[in-house]
Amino acid sequence: MTARVPALIVHGGAGADPAEGRDELRNGIREAVLAGWVRLTAGGTALDAVESAVRSLEAHPRFNAGRGAVLNAAGEIELDAAIMEGDRLRCGAVGAVTRIAHPVTLARKVLEDGRHVLLVGDGALAFARQAGMPECDPAELITERQRRRYLERAAPGTVGAVALDLRGTIAAATSTGGTAGKLPGRVGDSALIGCGTYAESALGGVSCTGDGEAIIRAVLGRRALDALKALNDPAHAAQVAADVLVQEGGGQGGLILLDWRGRVGWAHSTPLMPIGWISPAHPDPIIPF
Numbered sequence: 001m002t003a004r005v006p007a008l009i010v011h012g013g014a015g016a017d018p019a020e021g022r023d024e025l026r027n028g029i030r031e032a033v034l035a036g037w038v039r040l041t042a043g044g045t046a047l048d049a050v051e052s053a054v055r056s057l058e059a060h061p062r063f064n065a066g067r068g069a070v071l072n073a074a075g076e077i078e079l080d081a082a083i084m085e086g087d088r089l090r091c092g093a094v095g096a097v098t099r100i101a102h103p104v105t106l107a108r109k110v111l112e113d114g115r116h117v118l119l120v121g122d123g124a125l126a127f128a129r130q131a132g133m134p135e136c137d138p139a140e141l142i143t144e145r146q147r148r149r150y151l152e153r154a155a156p157g158t159v160g161a162v163a164l165d166l167r168g169t170i171a172a173a174t175s176t177g178g179t180a181g182k183l184p185g186r187v188g189d190s191a192l193i194g195c196g197t198y199a200e201s202a203l204g205g206v207s208c209t210g211d212g213e214a215i216i217r218a219v220l221g222r223r224a225l226d227a228l229k230a231l232n233d234p235a236h237a238a239q240v241a242a243d244v245l246v247q248e249g250g251g252q253g254g255l256i257l258l259d260w261r262g263r264v265g266w267a268h269s270t271p272l273m274p275i276g277w278i279s280p281a282h283p284d285p286i287i288p289f
């Protein structure tokens with residue numbers, strides 16, 4: 001096996017409001033990039049890297065994942081997350097989970113358990129308990145900001161990460177509170193493998209954000225990798241996928257891509273999608289927004 005040059009890209013959701021404090025978003029993205037990068041440069045796996053990057057954003061109250069997630073129509077938080085490793089297409093996901101501050105870690109436990117790909121609701125919580133995951137009071141995840149926004153029905157800030165490790169493995173992860181005011185029990189694209197999240201080490205990895213129902217209709221994650229295969233250019237492939245989302249899915253959003261060579265691409269149809277990426281050639285995170 002030849003050592004690969006590692007790389008990592010993260011996003012903080014396609015619905016970010018350009019008028020609202022970019023510095024806080026930039027700092028959150030930078031911390032997440034560095035949290036994943038520390039793992040990769042220490043010889044950690046791509047799965048470790050994307051989990052760490054996403055956990056950092058789940059803990060940040062400004063993003064719609066973990067603490068700070070949006071509220072559903074019942075004024076409660078239900079979280080979706082998925083994680084995938086592209087060597088053997090191993091994946092795990094959780095939908096509509098409550099009481100868990102880091103759903104990406106629960107998704108990883110589903111992946112490692114290996115029996116199922118997706119667990120939802122009370123069944124996911126029972127699995128979390130068996131797996132010894134810490135539980136929290138649902139009220140601890142609700143921020144004052146999201147309580148205010150609940151009244152406005154705004155939902156920016158889903159998070160995601162894609163990493164390539166030294167062994168050439170690609171992993172992708174996505175975590176979200178979903179769309180504001182969604183019906184209780186709704187599961188979006190983020191938890192659905194092939195829609196919001198996908199990875200295939202021979203090709204690349206992807207994490208999507210935006211109108212979940214549109215992303216599901218277009219099977220956007222897998223379509224983005226098909227575009228990458230055809231075009232061999234992550235930036236171009238990301239743009240093609242963003243166009244597919246608008247034209248075929250009938251929604252708005254964006255995505256990040258990383259190919260097997262460590263080249264990054266991203267595109268969005270919305271005004272702002274915070275992203276950051278890092279590679280040995282750029283050891284200080286690039287935060288291009």
Ligand code: ASP
Nearest residue numbers: 158178179188209210212
């Ligand atoms: N795609 C997410 C969902 O529909 C929301 C988002 O990315 O803003 O659950």
